[in-house]
């Protein structure tokens with residue numbers, strides 16, 4: 001018997017009325033959806049002091065009713081009776097699997113309620129600048145996006161941001177933009193997905209594959225994008241077309257692959273240094289007609305040299321690529337001792 005089945009039996013033994021409202025398959029599906037959406041619910045619902053949503057409301061209520069094929073009244077009543085037990089299981093269920101059948105539910109009834117298969121939130125609820133001393137963030141905003149996953153292809157996602165009323169900093173899932181609007185600072189660590197455009201995220205595991213294919217087989221960004229789009233042609237076809245998702249394009253492009261390659265490399269580098277990656281917010285890395293300088297270069301190069309000297313055998317190789325009237329030059333370093341690969345690049349006129 002699986003742990004989920006054990007839980008359902010325990011739940012119905014403890015509160016037999018559960019089966020009066022819901023069948024066992026419906027309870028199982030509810031627990032799976034709760035497990036998948038627990039971060040989303042924590043962010044969008046009012047929670048008790050120990051983090052349990054007090055009720056299922058608004059678009060979440062519509063979503064669960066439609067996904068479980070029960071009435072909204074039953075969703076409310078079931079949550080009132082079993083919510084804490086269901087949440088307890090959903091919070092201890094371990095790594096959340098992302099099976100294909102759940103994705104189909106989100107494509108059918110999630111997107112029409114504005115709920116993405118994945119949601120991204122700022123990791124802070126209070127301003128972290130020194131001057132503001134933990135002032136609570138306000139003005140929550142929602143953006144509809146695409147997440148390029150390694151296994152399931154492009155899936156609908158929702159990205160939230162919030163801002164500080166005092167210093168006007170805006171906090172996004174991956175970084176915060178200072179009040180001046182000039183500088184963006186990435187949070188410490190490496191997230192599960194990297195933001196590469198306002199409406200686009202790329203899973204870190206896909207960034208790994210892109211990096212490996214570039215470094216080991218010299219697959220170009222364009223061909224990485226082509227391969228991915230071919231692999232997931234059916235998923236791209238099935239991407240939601242509702243109005244709110246129209247700004248999202250479920251197609252991986254050369255520019256997005258390049259950005260994920262560089263941002264991921266820089267994030268890993270700064271993660272090893274245990275410091276923040278800071279970039280100009282006005283000079284995006286996007287390699288289209290608005291090519292700019294990657295400011296982080298000057299910070300990275302000295303550290304690269306130091307790493308090379310310390311280990312003595314870090315393999316360095318150079319790459320060059322022409323994009324329009326610009327040339328991209330990059331350096332790829334492979335450190336055999338730490339088994340990591342770091343790629344950085346900068347851009348010059350031809």
Ligand SMILES: [Zn+2]
Nearest residue numbers: 127132164167
């Ligand atoms: Zn502030």
